[in-house]
Amino acid sequence: MSDLLERLRGRGWRMTAQRRVVAEVLDGEHVHLTADEVLARATARLPEISRATVYNTLGELVTLGEVTEVTTDGRAKRYDPNAHRPHHHLVCSRCGAIRDVHPDGDPLADLPASERFGFTVSGVEMTYRGLCPDCS
Amino acid sequence: MSDLLERLRGRGWRMTAQRRVVAEVLDGEHVHLTADEVLARATARLPEISRATVYNTLGELVTLGEVTEVTTDGRAKRYDPNAHRPHHHLVCSRCGAIRDVHPDGDPLADLPASERFGFTVSGVEMTYRGLCPDCS
DNA sequence: GTATTGACTTGGACCTGGTCCATCGTAGGA
DNA sequence: TCCTACGATGGACCAGGTCCAAGTCAATAC
Known part of the structure; x- marks a missing residue:
């Protein structure tokens, strides 16, 4: 996912510790985390990160087309980083x-x-x- | 949808004014109402109906397979009475x-x-x- | 290296959709 | 017509998510 960080920087994204951590948490195949799970894992690496920032960052990644939102159960949305390979x-x-x-x-x-x-x-x-x- | 009421009665459903109104509101093709919309339309016919009853009744209709839940946007669920014709x-x-x-x-x-x-x-x-x- | 500044982060209030529960009401059988 | 178990009520509560004013800091300019 470091190429994701590169792409984001290339798009003029201001790189902060919080954004980096959220992007790193979403790294991998078959990853479908809820926002709360992303927050939990991000907090493990960067304890002072806030919920609002996680939501903001996820929303931006979705807008940029780097991550897709998946709603499988009408409860929490899940975030799927595998956005460049249609599936x-x-x-x-x-x-x-x-x-x-x-x-x-x-x-x-x-x-x-x-x-x-x-x-x-x-x-x-x-x-x-x-x-x-x-x-x- | 009166055949729905018949089917429900046949299954031992206790028929109440509230349940009848909810079932009637869901009548028709291409109906995809949210629970709040069902409540609004039901209230127009039966002003004292409560939110909990609408949720309960919708849940029962889903369990009975008479109505399906549709989540198109991660927000409110929608209720689709066209459950017997797959689509x-x-x-x-x-x-x-x-x-x-x-x-x-x-x-x-x-x-x-x-x-x-x-x-x-x-x-x-x-x-x-x-x-x-x-x-x- | 420092100053500047506008974008980013924070935490807490708030909102929407939905569930739960104790109590009251009533459909339908005897 | 009476009884009673099932259904309805409304208000508290919960989860997921959004909003906002104030504080912070990455990136640029010097």
Whole structure:
């Protein structure tokens, strides 16, 4: 994720300890943390970081397209740093575990014009539901 | 939706004025109301109905499989009475308008075993995003 | 190296959506 | 018509998130 820090700097982002820590916490594959989890992990590294800053920073990362928001349960939003590789999600209905998945085909092409109702369709999110190995 | 009332009675549901009003408010196609909107419309017909009752009743309808919960924006859940005809949703990114849509193909079949990570996959939700005619 | 300044951070108040619970009311069976 | 268990009520409470005035500091200019 150090290339993320580079990209952000290149965009004129003012680099602060808080922002660096939030970006570092989001590093990795299959990371889908809630804002509170990000706060907890960030606090472990930088105890005086505030909740508002975590929310601000996450919001900026989303606006910049570096991170996507995922809502799988109507409760806390989750933040997915894997924004440059399009993918969908597979969620365990029991324990909430989340995996990134890459289905075959192009779901956008599967929506015929007659089902678009004049909308300009730009994207699609798919959430597969099921039971993970531990829960089934 | 009077057949809904019949089905509920058949399942031993105790019929009260409040439950009847909530069920009636959810009648129709392309209805995607938030709990607060349901409460507002129910209050118009039955002024003394309480918020807790609306939440309770919506929860029961969901449990019974008569209504599905839809979360399109991480804010308020929406309640979709069109639960017996499987479908997905098309959402305007600007104004939040929602349409039911029926894409071609079978998205479940598009998730190969190698992308299932041992999950027992049982369903999928698709949310198409775009701009509605009024907003584009 | 220092001064400057506007962007960033802070903590606490506040908001929205939702849940819980003790108490009261009533649908529907006997 | 009476009884009673199930349902309704409203107000407290909770989680997740946003807002704001005041203080802090990264980056630029010198």
